[in-house]
Amino acid sequence: MKADVSVRSPDEIAALVRALTDAQWIRLRKVSAYFSWVPNLTGDDLLQEALCRALAGSRKCPRDVDLVRFLVEVMRSVANGEVEKLENQADVIPVVQPGALVDCAVDLQDSKDSQEEGMMAAERDEATRQALLGLFPNDRQARDLVDGILTGYEGQELRTLTDLDQEGYASKRRFMRRTIDKHYPQGRQP
């Protein structure tokens, strides 16, 4: 069978990874830490899994794609897969019948939120939001930016929301990331 020349071989990927610069390694580490927030994995586990998939060839790296960008996308995919696993996991509760011999029976829990669970989840969500907004006590624009992103605003909507021009918006985004990095170093979750 002929090798696919449009994708990098595992050996080529290994050679490129070994040649990554300090800045590229920092990018990968930072990104792995961000992605680890959502499925609650460690960033290093996520990066290792992405590297393994690239080396095993289960994720193909096109030659025209930057290796760091490729590994970032593999990490995103691994993280999304973990989230899907969590979402599709049926909650089960043990069924213990008095006098029953079988001790491994389980009962599927109703997948719809109970009122109490919904309230607790909403509280957790709000606590995370407040923690992030609390990083910018004296900066309304940064708070609006974070809040807008969490709500689902994008690009022009965010610029309008924060009342910033292109340059100011880019600068505010950098400031937001650096502030978040300082408060949640090495993948600590908000």
Add this chain to the structure above:
Amino acid sequence: MTDTDKKARESLGRLVDVLVEDVLAASDDEILAEFAEMHGDLAKNSAEMRALFEKSVLKANKDRLREAKAGLAASRAAAPPSKIVSMENVRERLRRTLASCPPNVKLTLAARNENELSDADVLGMLEDLEELGITMLDDESTGQS
């Protein structure tokens, strides 16, 4: 996981996407300066990451070996059953084997006419001969019809 948890993850996911894009868009100098300011040793980080990569290489190799072993075991388990041949060919093979085997064996086994033997007897007799080390290639192998 509750629906609210899902919404919270989606919401946090949007922030993650923005942070990731920002890190990728930042210049090398910016990234290096930020890291040095917050964590200090750049070389240490790269060394740790390279060690993580070498561990990944080992893990990938182990996974590949495990998959190869599993594949081999699966192909053995799914090996096709022994070739089904026509009894006519088997009887012919027995006749040829008996014709070529040593006289003492022929005396013992060929007591009865091959025509009187049941199919099971014929197969059993060929097995006995094989156990004695007396075999003859089958028709396909010898090119005979």
